[in-house]
Amino acid sequence: MSNFYSKQTIDHFRNPRNYGALTNPDGLGEAGNIICGDIMSLYIEVKENKKAEEIITAVKFKTYGCAAAIATSSVITDLAKGKTIDEALKLGKKDIIDTLHGLPPIKIHCSLLAIDALGEAIYQYLLKNKREIPQDLRQKHDRIEKGKKIIEERLKKLAR
Amino acid sequence: MKKVYLDYAATTPIDPRVLKAMLPYFSKKFGNSMSLYSLGREADEALEKSRRTIANLINAEPQEIVFTSSATESNNLALKGVAFGGKNRGKNHIIISSIEHDCVLESSRWLRNQGLALTELSVDDQGLIDPNELKKAIADKTLIVSIIHGNNEIGTIQNIAEIGKICREKGVYFHTDASQSLGKTPIDVKAMNIDLLTASSHKVYGPKGVAFLYVGSGVVIEPILHGGGHELGKRSSTVNVAGIVGFAKACEILKKEMKTENKRIAKLRDKLIKDIQEAIPEAKLNGAVGDKRLSNNVNFSFPVVEGESLVLELDFNGVAASTGSACSSKNLMPSHVLTAIGLKPHQAHGSLRFSIGRFTKKEDIDFTIKKLVRVFDKLKVMSPLYQV
Numbered sequence: 425m426s427n428f429y430s431k432q433t434i435d436h437f438r439n440p441r442n443y444g445a446l447t448n449p450d451g452l453g454e455a456g457n458i459i460c461g462d463i464m465s466l467y468i469e470v471k472e473n474k475k476a477e478e479i480i481t482a483v484k485f486k487t488y489g490c491a492a493a494i495a496t497s498s499v500i501t502d503l504a505k506g507k508t509i510d511e512a513l514k515l516g517k518k519d520i521i522d523t524l525h526g527l528p529p530i531k532i533h534c535s536l537l538a539i540d541a542l543g544e545a546i547y548q549y550l551l552k553n554k555r556e557i558p559q560d561l562r563q564k565h566d567r568i569e570k571g572k573k574i575i576e577e578r579l580k581k582l583a584r
Numbered sequence: 585m586k587k588v589y590l591d592y593a594a595t596t597p598i599d600p601r602v603l604k605a606m607l608p609y610f611s612k613k614f615g616n617s618m619s620l621y622s623l624g625r626e627a628d629e630a631l632e633k634s635r636r637t638i639a640n641l642i643n644a645e646p647q648e649i650v651f652t653s654s655a656t657e658s659n660n661l662a663l664k665g666v667a668f669g670g671k672n673r674g675k676n677h678i679i680i681s682s683i684e685h686d687c688v689l690e691s692s693r694w695l696r697n698q699g700l701a702l703t704e705l706s707v708d709d710q711g712l713i714d715p716n717e718l719k720k721a722i723a724d725k726t727l728i729v730s731i732i733h734g735n736n737e738i739g740t741i742q743n744i745a746e747i748g749k750i751c752r753e754k755g756v757y758f759h760t761d762a763s764q765s766l767g768k769t770p771i772d773v774k775a776m777n778i779d780l781l782t783a784s785s786h787k788v789y790g791p792k793g794v795a796f797l798y799v800g801s802g803v804v805i806e807p808i809l810h811g812g813g814h815e816l817g818k819r820s821s822t823v824n825v826a827g828i829v830g831f832a833k834a835c836e837i838l839k840k841e842m843k844t845e846n847k848r849i850a851k852l853r854d855k856l857i858k859d860i861q862e863a864i865p866e867a868k869l870n871g872a873v874g875d876k877r878l879s880n881n882v883n884f885s886f887p888v889v890e891g892e893s894l895v896l897e898l899d900f901n902g903v904a905a906s907t908g909s910a911c912s913s914k915n916l917m918p919s920h921v922l923t924a925i926g927l928k929p930h931q932a933h934g935s936l937r938f939s940i941g942r943f944t945k946k947e948d949i950d951f952t953i954k955k956l957v958r959v960f961d962k963l964k965v966m967s968p969l970y971q972v
Contacts, residue, residue: 437893438900443966454968461890461910461918461933465968486968490892490911494966530916 429491430525436495441502444484453544455568456537457575462489464497466541470549478509492531499523500538509546513561515539540568588948589904592880592941593736593764599789605833606791609826617823627825634832638796641835642781643772650797650818651828655763655784656687658797661808662759662780663691666728667700668806675727677701681713682924684732688761709926710872711740719750728757734765737908737921737937738871739881741769748777757803763787767838768846768879779803789942790834794827845942850879852940852949857882859953864960870922870935882938885931886960888969894936894959901955908935
């Protein structure tokens with residue numbers, strides 16, 4: 425079992441798509457934490473098309489982390505761009521891992537981070553626009569928030 | 585593309601002189617050192633000559649050198665061997681530092697799980713243990729103290745003469761893992777009161793798969809490999825004569841060249857440190873400075889970028905280095921050495937180690953700096969922690 429990255433992962437790491445930030449994003453999702461060593465910020469722009477569907481028209485990311493974290497960030501922006509909100513919410517870690525032609529087993533969790541960041545950006549978009557939030561997205565958001573609190577506590581302890 | 589190797593602490597290439605010395609022992613002088621006929625005697629003579637050469641480098645007696653297959657094996661033998669040897673003497677307490685190599689750490693923790701007591705001494709922000717803490721930690725039941733000589737990550741060199749003196753006065757064994765320090769700083773097992781010492785061939789331009797454990801005469805130790813009684817019964821296994829001949833040649837070269845060579849390498853080290861500090865002022869040097877640092881070690885924490893990314897991107901730019909980041913470890917935990925000297929998680933994640941060696945030239949340092957700046961600039965703009 426190799427711990428090395430696929431060609432596709434290296435390509436996304438070295439030539440990341442859509443990195444940077446949006447100045448006035450419709451949604452901003454943050455996932456990860458400094459203790460584990462991965463932090464991701466994901467920005468989305470959402471516009472309605474002629475069929476009155478909400479389309480993710482632009483996605484940008486900033487990531488602190490290993491090559492897998494950067495590559496999975498890059499892939500999720502590629503995958504989400506041009507999709508409707510509903511379609512984007514259906515993206516899972518398998519989509520990322522398949523696009524990258526696999527990840528070393530120990531790096532699988534990085535793909536979850538990218539999914540979390542996208543979910544959080546959509547959550548924020550829906551919340552801002554006073555829209556109904558699907559139950560599983562709300563649950564996911566609560567889990568991420570809870571995780572952040574635990575990390576904050578641990579950071580406080582480390583600071584002491 | 586130009587390639588610069590700055591990971592000599594991970595492993596070194598075999599010196600051509602070493603390779604030349606080894607070659608006859610693969611297919612011409614291939615005998616088993618235990619065989620009675622001339623081919624065997626020839627192997628045995630090469631083995632014993634090598635033993636004398638190696639003993640000479642650290643001022644040991646030849647019969648005190650036990651050849652093994654790796655520093656990991658030597659460290660396992662030192663700790664487990666003494667622990668089992670000590671059972672008969674009613675002692676059951678081990679003292680180590682919190683910045684040992686994994687093989688010392690894990691062997692000690694395994695022994696703790698077998699019922700022995702274990703003390704892990706803390707270190708200061710440079711990675712040095714406090715001799716007074718050591719004195720306090722030594723109890724009647726203490727069997728052995730094992731403190732790494734030169735640290736593999738941050739390069740800090742402990743004052744092992746002082747530690748050895750304390751251990752001798754208290755009547756406990758002193759073992760040191762000198763895998764990184766052999767050939768970088770003088771070692772005299774007699775003057776430094778060292779009872780057991782580990783060193784490895786592939787860190788000093790010899791082949792992989794060979795190491796030794798120095799076991800001072802009178803030290804009670806049980807073997808962990810039982811069999812034909814090789815190495816005076818301390819380590820059974822058919823002897824790797826070619827490897828040992830190579831290790832001996834490597835030690836002979838060290839003896840002759842280490843003084844001038846370490847001066848040259850320390851100069852390159854200090855240049856690399858100074859150049860990094862000038863090019864990336866926010867980078868923070870980890871470990872000690874001057875004589876308390878291995879002549880070849882440079883370790884920095886870089887803010888806002890992660891170590892594994894740095895190492896990979898540097899590799900694409902032709903520079904080989906290493907990191908203590910969690911992302912590059914098997915358990916996703918940041919280096920225990922970096923956290924022991926007080927680094928916060930993000931500082932440990934952003935760590936980068938360069939280690940210089942025999943074949944490093946000044947141009948290589950200039951090349952590395954150029955590439956490092958480029959890589960750091962590329963990665964920092966992708967980081968959410970970077971404020972423009």
